[in-house]
Amino acid sequence: MAPDLLPCGADRDEVVATALADGPDDAGAPAGHGDTCAHCAGARDDARSRWDAARRALATPEPPPPSVAEAVFARVRAVRRGDEVALPSAGPGCTLVAAAALAELVRRVARPVAGVGALGDVDVVVAEDGGVAVAVEVEPDLGAAIPLPDVAAALRRTVAAAVAEAAGVAVATVDVTFS
């Protein structure tokens, strides 16, 4: 496409580029003709004025509605307490799940794992770096003759997959205690 030339012969796009720069160091434009030419000055002033109007409009601060602050602090409080887990949010507002509900989920998926005879306490708390930390007390099924490290490994895999799928939350650790 042919360049859009000003009456003085200067390329309008190049003149506009200098107008949109933050200062002389930023413009990279050669001094000389453009500094004194009325056509260039007019095109530059016009571009700068239109850009300033657009920039001013875009920079107009738009505070979030109060519901955002409420959701932020609700999530912070819930995470700090450790008794509620903030789930990834898919829209405005926050989604919390009781740690006890996640513990029940862990209980359900852990029970059928090979080598698990019975379950004792199951705790789910919010981990320091996000996600949840799970602690499971297991009475092993010794008749299954599965090495305890293998049972623990299967529990970790099963619990992490189930919690991630059901709640979208990462499982940071699964502590298994055999009793």
Add this chain to the structure above:
Amino acid sequence: MPHAPPLDDVAAARAGDDEAFQRIYEEHAAAVHTVALRVLGDRRDAEEATQDTFVQAWRHLGSYRGESRLSTWLHRICVNRCLSLLRRRRPVEAPLAVVADRPAATPDPADQAALRTELDRAQDALGRLPDTTRTALVLRDVADLSYEEVADVLGLSLTAARSRIHRGRRLLLADLDRSADEEVPRGA
């Protein structure tokens, strides 16, 4: 636009002072939300990104060392969240048009209407820029970050950040020119 890093509030919030964290939120929420709105062009997504930014900031206050302005650090979290939302949204190709609830920043109704019109046009044009160009432009011209800070937040060289910002400005202005031409045919 916030400038001085309120390190006392950061230290207090890190130690569990909720009021200090609330002060941080109150000081920076509008800037973060405005950036999210300009990058995402959707109010719901912008609110989600703002919410996630502050929750993530609270979680990771311990890693903020004061080497950059707090606003820069928050914008980094916000932009990462925005880009993640844009990637998630990509197949839908949703138009980036913010609708309704314009800011009431100017008391004069005529000025307010003019600002609203300008903002509508600029936001539409902004939405047509490539994501990375738009983000660089917003960080410089909306969040008022320096070129160095934009480069740092986006993981670019200074030259690349500068080039992207300038390209964004030229494209945006050209887009606004085209829109104006379509609305008022030449010679009319």
